[in-house]
Amino acid sequence: MMNDYVSAFIVGGLICVIAQILIDKTKFTPARILVSFVTLGVILGALNIYDVVIRFGKAGATIPLPGFGYTLAKSTIKEVNEKGLIGAFTGGIKGAAGGITAAIFFGYVAALLFDPKTKK
């Protein structure tokens, strides 16, 4: 149990450290970094490489954005296997529906409840 926490902390932290370095040291906009992380997750997921990261990092690997890309890839592959090529269009969003709906819902709630403040 404790081992899971530690490995999730390390893997999740490492993914965020990479993003922080990209923000500080490159001219990539945050939007580009976000999209690159999702795309990277899709590619690594399709190649079964991200599975290894998840086996070790657990939620530390599934919660950050590459984990979202991983879900897209895996559920697309699954849907294609079950329903044929049409699954390439329907599978990804179906599999990631929980994450997408939660992002929209909680984003909406946060927008209703809070006002942005000027940065300090």
Add this chain to the structure above:
Amino acid sequence: MTKKVGKQTLKMENKPRIISTFSIVGPKEGKGPLKDYFDVIKNDDLAGKDSYEKAESNILYTAVTESIKKANLKEDDIDFLFAGDLLNQLTSSSFAARDMNIPFLGLYGACSTMTESLSIASMVMDGDFANYIIAATSSHFSSAERQFRFPLEFGSQRPPTARWTVTGSGAMVLGREGNFPYVTYVTIGKVKDYGIIDANNMGAAMAPAAVSTLYNHFKDTGRSPKDYDVIATGDLGKVGKEITAKLLKDYGYDISHNYIDCGEEIFDNETQGTDSGGSGCGCSAVVLCGYLYKNMLSGKFKRILVVSTGALMSTTSSLQGESIPGIAHAVAIEYGTGGS
């Protein structure tokens, strides 16, 4: 015969007086090194409004109306208002002017707007077209973030090289008479673009424009840098300031001993987390209307040259890969030099 001197400079023969100034800043600027020179420091950068755009328009309105009061005038006495800001379609200025009964010209010069509006106001005064004119401008950190970077709601991180847009507004009333600091020369700048694309490196993008304007000002007027107590550029920041001083030296003008940059002066970058200094129309406006003007009245500075600098890109042009053109206009102001 014209009043033009040299290539880009105009000599103000009637010496339009700056009879009053008013400066308002936000809480962060109010904690900076120049805090004692501002007329009003807002504790709430929303100024009691429900959006930052309304807040910016409100502080511009307040700066203009308070500058009129300070000059012991009424709104009716003012012939023209020349103002501009950074937002799309100049809404801060136009919406402030909507609540006033003053003929209005909106100006866009990005962060060079203070000397742009002051230049045009001085020319119209010198052409005897008016008795009183107001030159004003504003910027607001949070509305500029939304306009040029990301809305605050987006919650993005600021890169360490990012400039900090000044929340503030400055207004100056120009008149024909009285013992006040007066404008002697105006040098209108050319747009210069040396191909810089990085929006986080605006100091370097604007430096060539500042150099060109300063060089032509010295050449046209026959003055040299040491004729001024202070030469102040708008918001070049540390990097842009170094480039400007170095390039001008190559042209034979050494400005290093009396050169300041308003963006560098307004914040303490170390303790205030402003990284690369202040920017925005409001930056040179409040430094000029506050620090520089008040030090002229007290006799500390007798002759100053203000060169507000602007980066003339739009968010669309940046996304389309266009480089950032720069502009700079110079205004020479004097007081107590015996010339009036």
